[in-house]
Amino acid sequence: MRSGRSQTLAWKIPLFDTDFGAEEEEALIAVIRRGWVSAGPETQEFEREFSEFLGGPEVVFLSSGTASIHLALASVGIGPGDEVIAPAFTYIATCSPVLWLGARLRLADSASLKNPNISPETVEGLVNERTKAIIFLHYAGFSEGIAEMARFCEERGIALIEDAAHTHGSVSGGRKPGTFGKVGCFSFFANKNMTSGEGGALVTFDKQLAERARRMASHGRTAAAWDRFRDSALKTYDITEMGYNYKATDMQAALARVQLRKLPEANRKRVELVRLYRELLSDIPGLVIPFDDYESSANYIFPIVLPEEVGRLSVMESLADAGIQTSVHYPAVHTFTYYRKLFPELRLPVAEELASRELSLPLYPHMGEDKVRFVAEKLSEILRTQGRN
Template sequence: MQIPFNKPYLTGKEAHYLYQAVQSGQLSGNGQFTKACQSFFENRYGFHKCLLTTSCTDALEMSALLLNIQPGDEVIMPSYTFVSTANAFVLRGAIIRFVDSQAQHPNLDPQAILPLINEKTKALVLVHYAGMACPMQEIMALCQKYQIALVEDAAQAIDGYYQGQPLGSFGQLACFSFHETKNIIAGEGGLLAINDPKLAQRAEIIWEKGTNRAAFFRGEVDKYGWVDLGSSFLPSETVAAFLFAQLEELDLIQNARKERWNRYFEALLPLAQKGLIELPNIPEHSSNNAHLFYLICRSLDERTALIQALRAVGVHAVFHYLPLHASPFYGPKHDGRKLPQAQRYADRLLRLPLFFELQAQEQQFIIDQIFQFFKLDRT
């Protein structure tokens, strides 16, 4: 049996909408499917303005431009995240101040933020790891008190909520991913949600290579030109067409993923109760969008052995991030603080296969193999 870590799910409408996009004669972006995807997010989640991007990385880079990050500005963010979270701001010359994770969850520790704030602090970028909400009340209070811009890296957090409020609606800016490993996919793709109305007009200019081209096509100006910084952040209409087919089936996809997530959790609970593993902790303030299912082993060696044991029987389980504060690139620039929780998750966290078409018998096989590894009888 071969069980991949991820398998992209097709709803069945992708090819039809791709054909429609091709037949429309407009393959460049900002056509009917781009507008439909943007409207979906604005209407469903109440974001002020949404712009589709070629990736979540691009949405983060747009955020750094919109916040006028300058060389020497400091940006606070978790160490336990993907490199794009930091790269977007490093490209503008920012100094990154990394925050450790919580002991009970890979999300950043809000208690570790305050000591890093000073007169150079320009922004805080949080990551909703596994689609589960950071402690927003504490974070929002800090940002408001010290007048720090807040950016949500919501790459994993589509359809996630904090106390009933959609993730992506708290920060001035929020960034989503539609990479093929995410719940909703477009192969590659992303979205920038702009919740601060003062940033909306400039966001559209940056999105259109620094021009007011979008305003021109709406008839708001009689010609367009180069008016600001920008780049080619706008994806093609074919990407948007594929994405829209996925968005139409969001609830179906989410329900299927949650069912599989819950099956893992319930089945593996006896291992956690015996102290052999740790299972995901869903904070009381957070929903669970079933982006990924992880377990935490007792040591790096044990995780390595479990990955090897699963691969030996055709199950592709993987670890996740290496902490950015200790990376070859930024390690020499880090201020030297130890971030033990970020390192613990880097060493011990293991992700299991989770995708729409994962069959119950395949999932049971994975569960059985884990029990065998820990030499525990499920009966």
């Protein structure tokens, strides 16, 4: 946090830190003074600006990234009897909406330790006549394999849903992630490259799908509250299908608009910090740094895969003793208690190895090179010590 109030007092170097300042405060005050704080004109302006940023798709601003995945699946007609393939190495929100809709979840392995994304090769054996959608996570902000996955889905008539929660501002083959598939799903949670505190967005070039998603986000109504407020001819509304309450607010949109303006420079700083991290950690035996094309990535997190013989918990505790916060992104979905009931025999060796060896190091735009050097130095020292024991 940049305004003098730290949310991370316990850490010398936190895993992430928000970048809120006078611009965000002024934007929120303007919405409060306008008097309309739920979804309204500010939301519409953010949707327009985010559409321009992504290259012109329809944008529906929502209450969370999870809501965007749920509505994406619902909008393409996923329901009981259908199957949806998703990565096992992801946050649980990628997968749970599949089950909410009564469909069968099929979990795919990651391509490799170097490429934690799923690939056509890891999903091909799961595809059958009931497969209606594949969810592709751009892990850590990297889009390796997305073009191949888009072709794979198009050839088979499968809806490609992009979980773009990590990838604000990435570029892949001249295109912005979130625009390769049928629907793209973004998150604006507090630790994302741009944030509205909570929030998400559904993006698609299919106008009818976007209109349906917009209705479903507001209880299935044909006219939202702001539409009826500004248009006196809209006296009432109809409910045309089952819907949810997934609307975001103009307060969130005000934050998101400022954060979107800051995003290109913030991502540029992330690239520089990641470049330094990679340089400083490149000679550690057995350590894997996923992906290579970091210059076109959003670099949402900086994940490393620890050497096989190293105990991750011990490394995390030693870094914590030095005031460095770390995390794990992610446990494999099928290893959670609830999901073990659904997948009692499932073994996905790459995802499981990533889940046991991955460690996320601190990364945020105003972190500074001195902190990167400190983290890299401490990590190298800890790994050398563990290697001797």
